[in-house]
Amino acid sequence: MKAFHVDQAFLATDDGVVQDAIVLVEGDRIVAVGPRHDVHVPPGTDVVEAPGCTLMPGMVDAHVHLAFSGIPDKRAFRAEAADMSYPRMALRAARHARSTLQAGFTSVRDLNAPGGIVIDLRDAIDAGELVGPRIRACGLGLSPTGGHMDQPGFGDHVRFEGMTLPCDGADAFRAGVRKQVKRGADLIKLNVCVSSVRDPSRPYRQEMTDDEIRAACDEAHMLERPVTAHTSGGPAIATAVRLGLDCVEHGHWIDEETADLMAERGATLVPTLLVNERNFEFGREALGASKASWQWLELAREAKWESLRRVKEAGARIVVGTDAGFMLPHGELNAREIELLVHGGLTPREALTAATKAGADLLGLDDVGTIEEGKIADMLLVKGDPLDDVTVLQDAARLRVFQGGVEVRADDAVAGA
Numbered sequence: 001m002k003a004f005h006v007d008q009a010f011l012a013t014d015d016g017v018v019q020d021a022i023v024l025v026e027g028d029r030i031v032a033v034g035p036r037h038d039v040h041v042p043p044g045t046d047v048v049e050a051p052g053c054t055l056m057p058g059m060v061d062a063h064v065h066l067a068f069s070g071i072p073d074k075r076a077f078r079a080e081a082a083d084m085s086y087p088r089m090a091l092r093a094a095r096h097a098r099s100t101l102q103a104g105f106t107s108v109r110d111l112n113a114p115g116g117i118v119i120d121l122r123d124a125i126d127a128g129e130l131v132g133p134r135i136r137a138c139g140l141g142l143s144p145t146g147g148h149m150d151q152p153g154f155g156d157h158v159r160f161e162g163m164t165l166p167c168d169g170a171d172a173f174r175a176g177v178r179k180q181v182k183r184g185a186d187l188i189k190l191n192v193c194v195s196s197v198r199d200p201s202r203p204y205r206q207e208m209t210d211d212e213i214r215a216a217c218d219e220a221h222m223l224e225r226p227v228t229a230h231t232s233g234g235p236a237i238a239t240a241v242r243l244g245l246d247c248v249e250h251g252h253w254i255d256e257e258t259a260d261l262m263a264e265r266g267a268t269l270v271p272t273l274l275v276n277e278r279n280f281e282f283g284r285e286a287l288g289a290s291k292a293s294w295q296w297l298e299l300a301r302e303a304k305w306e307s308l309r310r311v312k313e314a315g316a317r318i319v320v321g322t323d324a325g326f327m328l329p330h331g332e333l334n335a336r337e338i339e340l341l342v343h344g345g346l347t348p349r350e351a352l353t354a355a356t357k358a359g360a361d362l363l364g365l366d367d368v369g370t371i372e373e374g375k376i377a378d379m380l381l382v383k384g385d386p387l388d389d390v391t392v393l394q395d396a397a398r399l400r401v402f403q404g405g406v407e408v409r410a411d412d413a414v415a416g417a
Contacts, residue, residue, distance in 0.1 A: 053384070
């Protein structure tokens with residue numbers, strides 16, 4: 001048995017924060033939580049005395065791509081797909097998963113990986129063969145031929161197997177859903193609408209038909225899988241939510257009507273603010289972006305703050321997701337998304353909830369995401385007060401990560417290390 005004695009425990013529940021707290025852990029479960037004078041610590045308990053520290057649930061990143069490196073150069077990113085076998089990519093994904101866990105993210109949702117490799121990584125972690133975060137994976141994303149996840153630009157002679165799953169027509173999307181569920185997918189990812197540079201006043205366009213969206217959502221829900229989607233904005237998001245979409249990724253342009261609809265239907269927003277900001281940290285020249293593409297990025301950067309505000313005011317759920325693997329590496333930058341949520345109008349407590357309980361709920365992980373009796377002890381011991389300054393979560397030296405009550409060590413690669 002182990003007891004954590006901390007200045008405060010952020011529970012991510014309605015009870016909020018407990019001062020001068022004791023959290024008692026037996027095996028992989030939390031067995032008691034409360035003020036020090038209310039919790040009996042049995043003799044022989046291993047007590048972790050942590051003055052000046054906050055104990056909080058392990059964080060959740062609801063939008064990652066563990067198979068990819070985050071390299072910003074588009075041509076180099078494409079070259080990886082040709083240079084690396086899927087087994088080699090899977091080995092690298094295991095390292096990315098471990099880096100993410102060591103940064104305090106004890107659960108993640110992977111939203112496209114070639115060849116089902118992250119589904120297999122999930123299973124290896126669940127079986128105790130590797131150390132990594134708890135994973136929910138979609139397998140391959142579904143989009144129309146030539147759509148967002150089936151982009152052109154390769155030579156006519158180049159063929160990839162299992163990179164994504166192009167579908168055309170309602171029946172094909174139904175079949176695509178069935179194939180991913182058969183492979184072991186926890187959820188389904190669609191690509192409902194994408195960017196458009198043709199008209200700056202309408203910087204988005206729908207790429208799936210209404211019938212395709214309806215068919216995919218109906219099939220996924222019949223098979224008891226939630227549906228999320230890459231989106232840019234405009235009427236397509238409202239259409240998709242009406243047709244059954246459970247979660248909106250990115251959502252650069254969301255109007256008040258759509259925000260209200262999301263709240264009414266229980267749809268979640270994962271705004272991925274950080275990946276958009278990364279473009280401006282690299283700059284147009286380094287990214288090789290065209291004038292039109294850069295204008296789109298500037299418009300999207302401005303619009304995302306308004307979308308976030310509208311969704312928050314409407315009362316729809318907001319969850320932390322970074323898009324790690326695209327434009328940013330795994331682990332070391334993920335917690336910046338929380339800082340950006342605060343910049344966008346969430347209170348620190350709301351942003352921390354978006355990174356813990358709300359994320360766990362979205363992933364369907366009922367046993368984690370909060371610190372309360374009976375939950376699995378996925379926890380962060382933080383030197384400092386993230387409720388006062390969320391940026392402390394970006395400093396790995398301030399963090400001790402516990403998964404199932406066991407501390408994650410920097411040199412852990414396989415279970416039992």
